[in-house]
Structure formats: structure tokens, C-alpha cells
Amino acid sequence: MPDEPEEQEEAAEARVRPRRWIAWVWIVPIAAAGVVAWLVWRDLARRGPDITITFRAARGLQPGQATIQHLNTVLGTVTSLRLTDDMRKVVVHARMTREATPYLTGSTIFYVVTPHLGVQGISGLSTIVSGSYIEMYPGRPGKPRRRFAGLDRPPIVAPGTAGRSFILHAPDLSSLTRGSPVTYRGVDVGVVTEFALASDGHDVKVTAFIRSPSDRLVHPQTRFWNAGGVAMTLGAQGLQLRANSWQQLLAGGVAFDTAAAAMSGAPSPADSGFTLYDNEQAAMGGRGGSPLLSNTLHNLNAALHNLNAVMRNLNRATAGPQLRDALGSLNRVLTHLDRLATRTQPNINALLKSLRAAAQAAQRAMAAIQDAAGGPAPSNTNLPQLMSELGQAARSVRELADYLDRHPDALLRGRRSDPR
Secondary structure (H helix, E strand, C coil): CCCCCCCCCCCCCCCCCCCCCCCHHHHHHHHHHHHHHHHHHHHHHHEEEEEEEEECCCCCCCCCCCEEEECCEEEEEEEEEEECCCCCCEEEEEEEEHHHHHHCECCCEEEEECCEEECCEEECCCHHHHCCEEEEECCCCCCECCEEECECCCCCCCCCCCEEEEEEEECCCCCCCCCCEEEECCEEEEEEEEEEECCCCCCEEEEEEEECCHHHHCCCCCEEEECCCCEEEEECCEEEEECCCHHHHHHCCEEEECCHHHHHCCCCCCCCEEEEECCHHHHHCCCCCCCHHHHHHHHHHHHHHHHHHHHHHHHHHCCCHHHHHHHHHHHHHHHHHHHHHHCCCCCHHHHHHHHHHHHHHHHHHHHHHHHHHCCCCCCCCCHHHHHHHHHHHHHHHHHHHHHHHHCCCHHHHCCCCCCC
């Protein structure tokens, strides 16, 4: 038998190492999965309901980019757009946040914000860079709603603004429009929100909203008038033009006033009806607010009355036909001036004719008085002074009438120097 090896090979021994449960290469994928799970959980926690808003046009809304905001805070995102079955409107699908959920009720308002130039200024300029978005006015607590009809234009008065609306009846709309200011003694206290034809089509109903606390100034005796354009008054210093504000000059406006005696009564309730007069003169009538032009005519009327009384006294002493003719002419002019002075909105052409007639009658009256008196007036009258004043007034009236005839644009631009 062959000899066995003296030395046997030593048996190999295996080294046992503790097994690791997770290899280090899995740390990164697990961390990424955790982040994704957290983001999904956060999105689900913030996600609110899906809603639809119907507009007449998309107006630049882009799915995935356009947002729904309130006070520059994002409350939702537009997810998709589609047309209605009749292809006349656009349905906007949006996903709201959980914070907006309690305010999605029947009174919630939506409208698209785009650049807009109106009587109240320029708005929406930020959309030139960021794009159009939808503005939301939160609704009052009520039954939840998920389908809405968006407004075609922003509301003139923000929902929830304290104040009251009043209905003004006018024969025509004139220069008024949505957003025209409502003023009280020159202070902006409200705005015209809507207008529409009356059911019978005979007049226009204008809705004016007056903010609190100025709405308490409206009483049943309150007078409203159209304050748009330029107000013209004629006084000792000539023609004066005034516009309450540039908004009223461009887009019209409404003004109102309440007599002090009426302030002690209860204010008018909301939606009370009032007459909208053409101007302040027509609104005030004879209620202590007569215009300066009427005051001027009244003063001229009083002077002519005094002259008429003196001439009647002279007529008793000298009953000549020339003096009777002058008196008749003067009486006719005086009657016309009486009627003209009581009107709150005089016609310019009639005024010019009346002024010329007054000047001519005054000059004829002075000539008749001088011929009839034949010398100085009695010592118990101030006839010479009256004749002098009347002569100056007649010349001034004639000059004014002639100037207005040559320059009718002076009614709007004022008096200008004649070229020499």
C-alpha cells in the first residue's frame, strides 16, 4: 500500500460576516420616494373641489398657467377649457384649494381680469406680463355650489360694500355710463352701477350706489341732477365755466343735495325712486338755489320796475304819445324778462334777443324822458342818476349781446381778447 501523506491538508475555514438588511445604495431611492409621498400627501391635503365657470370668451386664459385669485392670493388653477355644445360660450374647469371650499356658494362671483381703461382709471396692467387670471369674490355662507356663470365685466361696486342703491328716473341717459361718479357738494360719495330702459320705454332707470355713511344724506326731499359736462354761469365778472371733476367731464356724473330742514327726517330706504333732473337749476327750482344768471336777470328786472314807476309818474304830468310808446315797448320787454327770469334753464337765443330789446327800450325811454321833461328832473327824484345807471346798463347789455353774437364759442371757452 502506498504510504499515506504524513501531513493532511488543513480544512478550509469560512468566515461568517453579519448580513446587512439594507444596502447603502438603496438610501437615495427610499429618500426620493419619501419626498414624493410627502408631496402627494400635501397636494391631497390642500386640494379642494373641481369647479366649472362659464364665460362668453376665454380672454387669454391658459390651462395650467391661469390662476384663480382673491386679493393676489392663489385659490385655484385652471386645468382645461372647452366650448359649450352650441359653441357660444367657454367652460373653464378649475381645481380649487381647500381654503376656498367654504366660500364656493351661490353668491360667489368670478370674472376674468384683463387690461382695462375706464372712467375709474387703468386696471389689470399686471396681466400684460403674467397673463390673464380669474378674480374671485368669496360668497356668503350658504349651500355649496360647483357650477358658476362668470361675469363679462368686473362689478362696479365690490360685493359687501356698505351703502344703499337708489333708482333715478331720467328722460334719457345723456352722458352717464357705468362707473360715472356720484357727488355730494363736490365730494365723491358713490357711483352709477347700472342703467336700463323702463318697462314702458318712456324713460331710463339709472341705479346709483351711495357708500355708507353718505347714504344717510339721501331723504325723500333730496334732489338729484345730471352733473356731467360743463356748468355755465353768468355774473358780474362775465361767463364762468366749471366742471366738478375730470371723471364727470369725460363720463358724466350725478350730483345731489338735501335741504337742511329735511335732514331731521328719516333717510330714504334702499331702492327708493327719485327724479334725475337735467341740471342743478332745474333740480333746485325755486328752493333757495337760483342760479347766478337768474339773479342777474332779477336785478335787471327790478331796475326796470323802478324806472317804470318813475316813468308812470312822469306820464301823469306829461301825457305825450312818444312817452306812451316808450312805456309800451318797455312794458313788453319787462314782461318777457319776467318770464325769462323765472325759468331755470333759459334759452341763449331768447336771452340775446331780450338783452338787445332791453337795451333799445332803455335808450328810447331815456330819449323820451329827456324830451318830455325838457330839463333837469325835480328835486324829489333821483332821475338823473337812474338815467345814467340805466344808460350804462344798456350799453353793457348791448356789448354783451353783440360779443356773444360774434363769438358764440365764448359760452364754452370764456371771453377772449379781440385782435387789434
